[in-house]
Amino acid sequence: MVFLYYDNPRMLRKQIECWNSYVGVLSSLPAIILVDDGSPKTRAADIVRESDLKLPIEVYRIKENILWNCSGARNLGCSLAQDWIYVSDIDTLLLSEDAKNFWEKAPLDPQCFYMPRRVYLPDMRPAADGIVNLLFHKEKFLAIGGYDEDYAGFWGKEDTDFLRRMKRVAKKTYCEDVIIRVTPHTMIKDARTRGVIRDNTRNTEQFEKKAAAGFPNPVSPLRFTWERVL
Numbered sequence: 001m002v003f004l005y006y007d008n009p010r011m012l013r014k015q016i017e018c019w020n021s022y023v024g025v026l027s028s029l030p031a032i033i034l035v036d037d038g039s040p041k042t043r044a045a046d047i048v049r050e051s052d053l054k055l056p057i058e059v060y061r062i063k064e065n066i067l068w069n070c071s072g073a074r075n076l077g078c079s080l081a082q083d084w085i086y087v088s089d090i091d092t093l094l095l096s097e098d099a100k101n102f103w104e105k106a107p108l109d110p111q112c113f114y115m116p117r118r119v120y121l122p123d124m125r126p127a128a129d130g131i132v133n134l135l136f137h138k139e140k141f142l143a144i145g146g147y148d149e150d151y152a153g154f155w156g157k158e159d160t161d162f163l164r165r166m167k168r169v170a171k172k173t174y175c176e177d178v179i180i181r182v183t184p185h186t187m188i189k190d191a192r193t194r195g196v197i198r199d200n201t202r203n204t205e206q207f208e209k210k211a212a213a214g215f216p217n218p219v220s221p222l223r224f225t226w227e228r229v230l
Contacts, residue, residue, distance in 0.1 A: 001030050002077035002087045004070060005044040006037045011090050011183065011191045012044060016051045018093045023054050025096040027104060032057040033080055036229070037073040038065035045229040059230035066224060067196065071147035071158040075221045078141050084108060086135045091191040092118075093181045102135065102178045110137040113170040116178035121187060131159045133180055140170045145217030148210070152223070156200035157207040164215050 001019075005012060012034075022029055032055055036044035045059045060076060062069065078085050086102075088094065094102070094116070102116060113136035118127040144165040151158035183191045210216070 001032045002035070002074065002081055002085055003032065003090055004035050004037055004073045004077070005039065005090055006193050007039045007041045008090045008190045008193075009042045009047050010188050012047045013051065014183065014188055015090060015093070016048070016053050018095060020052070020054050021096040022099060026100055029055050030086070030099075030103070031055070031081075033077045034059045035073040035077045036061040037069050038062045040065050043229070048230055057230070058228065060226055061229045063225040063227065067153050068155045069149075069152045069224070071149045071162075072152050072222065072224055075146045075149065076226055078138065078146060079222070081138060083138060084135060085138055085141060088133050088180070089130070089192075091183045091188075092130065092133055093121075093183060095179075095181070098178045098180065102175060105177075108135075108137075109171075109173075110139060111170055112173045113137075113140065113166055114173045114175055114178075116175045116180045118180050118182060121181050121183050124181075127182055129174075130180065130182075131163045134163075134166070136166060136170060140166060143169045145219070146221050148218035149221060149223050150206060150210075150218065151203050154200070154202045154206075155196075155198045157203040161207060161210060161215060164211075165217065168215075 034044055034057060048059055062073060074087060113134055115129060115134055118130040119125060120127050147158055147162050185191045
């Protein structure tokens, strides 16, 4: 399970509570790779150290605070993962019974990638498909060159670009019986990144250029320095 963190201490504590609920429900506990994307205030490792997390975890930190470096952070997490990889935003909860349905109910096909059903808390109203919330095999991640770090520094489109390329090598499988729950900032104040410019003008132009070129595989991943901190 690859999660990104950027000054979300309250939301990370909620995630840890969710992950701990897997104990006794799943036949084998997933390993977590948590990538701190250069948080300037509260480091992810400090929150993990003070917690009672019962799942195996590795915490990495990107040393530079690069604006909207989601593609780079996901590349780091996925490059260190093995076999099946579930990528998610920090504000999205996969509860234990849904995790069991996702990973253990039926055999996973490496020629497919999987997308769960997404709802908003607290009222469970439907949300648009979460194109970040995907389960795929690492072979497919490597086949398409991972996420494109040309989008880093500006907001948006890197997840759409990734999905377009993933569809070239694997079949999308929608999992109606697996629900993921998006936590709004009205419930947990730091559930999503706030106070950072969300202008996708530049990345939309970038996306259109890549679309015209047929979405080529990206090059030069991990354009930053990083370290393992836990």
